[in-house]
Amino acid sequence: MSGINIKKLAEALGLAPSTVSRALNDSHEISEKTKKRVLQMADKMNYQPNPFARSLREHRSKTIAMIIPDLVNNFFSQVIEGVEEITQQFGYHLLVYHTHENLEKEKEIVSHLLNGRVDGIMMSVSHQTKEIDHLNRIHQKGIPIIFFDRICESIPTTKFVTNGYQSGFEATSHLVEQGCKRIAFLLLSREISISQQRLKGYVDALDHHGLELDEKLILRCDNQEGEYHGIIKKFLKQSNKPDAVLAAVEKLAISTYYVAKELEISIPDDLKVVSFSNMKIADLLNPSLTTIAQPTHEFGRQAASLLMKKLNKKNTPDFADEVIVLPSTLHIRSSSTRK
Numbered sequence: 001m002s003g004i005n006i007k008k009l010a011e012a013l014g015l016a017p018s019t020v021s022r023a024l025n026d027s028h029e030i031s032e033k034t035k036k037r038v039l040q041m042a043d044k045m046n047y048q049p050n051p052f053a054r055s056l057r058e059h060r061s062k063t064i065a066m067i068i069p070d071l072v073n074n075f076f077s078q079v080i081e082g083v084e085e086i087t088q089q090f091g092y093h094l095l096v097y098h099t100h101e102n103l104e105k106e107k108e109i110v111s112h113l114l115n116g117r118v119d120g121i122m123m124s125v126s127h128q129t130k131e132i133d134h135l136n137r138i139h140q141k142g143i144p145i146i147f148f149d150r151i152c153e154s155i156p157t158t159k160f161v162t163n164g165y166q167s168g169f170e171a172t173s174h175l176v177e178q179g180c181k182r183i184a185f186l187l188l189s190r191e192i193s194i195s196q197q198r199l200k201g202y203v204d205a206l207d208h209h210g211l212e213l214d215e216k217l218i219l220r221c222d223n224q225e226g227e228y229h230g231i232i233k234k235f236l237k238q239s240n241k242p243d244a245v246l247a248a249v250e251k252l253a254i255s256t257y258y259v260a261k262e263l264e265i266s267i268p269d270d271l272k273v274v275s276f277s278n279m280k281i282a283d284l285l286n287p288s289l290t291t292i293a294q295p296t297h298e299f300g301r302q303a304a305s306l307l308m309k310k311l312n313k314k315n316t317p318d319f320a321d322e323v324i325v326l327p328s329t330l331h332i333r334s335s336s337t338r339k
Contacts, residue, residue, distance in 0.1 A: 082300020168201025
């Protein structure tokens with residue numbers, strides 16, 4: 001059959017259209033027996049709901065916004081894949097906004113979303129984000145928001161992160177075990193929550209292995225590519241240069257590779273390199289890059305599933321104010337090992 005609507009479905013069942021509608025929407029007002037009967041008849045008659053009409057009735061846009069700081073980073077593109085896998089099952093559109101690691105751009109995007117209509121937001125903050133008034137406005141307006149990777153701890157909602165501390169500790173310990181004594185930590189900002197955790201793991205691992213912390217080996221790199229390339233080059237040209245680099249983000253590791261080639265520094269003989277990265281071509285680099293890979297797809301799937309449950313089930317409580325930790329994995333390759 002074709003052209004089956006709720007009215008025709010209700011006639012076939014001998015029920016009121018409102019009862020059929022509530023049953024299809026999994027309302028708690030309808031018994032499980034009636035829901036089952038309605039779903040069986042809907043399947044038999046090949047009933048297809050009209051998502052556009054439904055969204056108009058419920059004053060929903062069927063649109064989710066995703067705000068990310070960096071499109072170049074493989075981490076975020078893989079999270080998007082996981083999110084889309086879930087949202088498409090529910091007929092939701094995904095709009096991706098890119099802040100370019102810029103706080104003002106982030107504020108502008110949030111303002112645009114507050115003035116428009118989105119049903120929910122998933123967000124990873126920029127490395128410049130210290131003031132959070134714009135993020136508080138999202139919460140105050142009642143728009144469901146979930147943070148992932150780079151989170152805003154003070155807003156009461158669910159946040160998804162990796163085990164940054166343990167990963168930083170494990171990667172640093174690996175470099176020490178390979179004979180490294182002067183391990184540098186490269187990051188974009190000390191303000192980002194996940195960078196703070198990774199840095200703490202690095203610092204504690206040095207202490208655990210009896211190595212003294214040298215603050216000069218913690219290198220904060222500016223975000224513009226030309227700038228951090230120059231910063232790393234100056235850093236690796238110094239006489240007392242590091243014998244290993246742990247990069248908090250993959251673009252700093254890639255820049256380190258370029259600089260090492262320019263300065264004729266051999267990786268891994270003169271400089272060992274490890275990076276937090278979900279780069280699919282890590283094996284193809286010369287030498288292959290040791291990475292700490294995050295469960296990106298699962299990040300996207302779990303966060304999107306939580307959001308879809310909130311938006312598609314009536315009387316769902318607000319998100320729990322909790323941090324959900326998904327563990328990362330250290331993949332040891334040639335860039336960090338002794339020959």
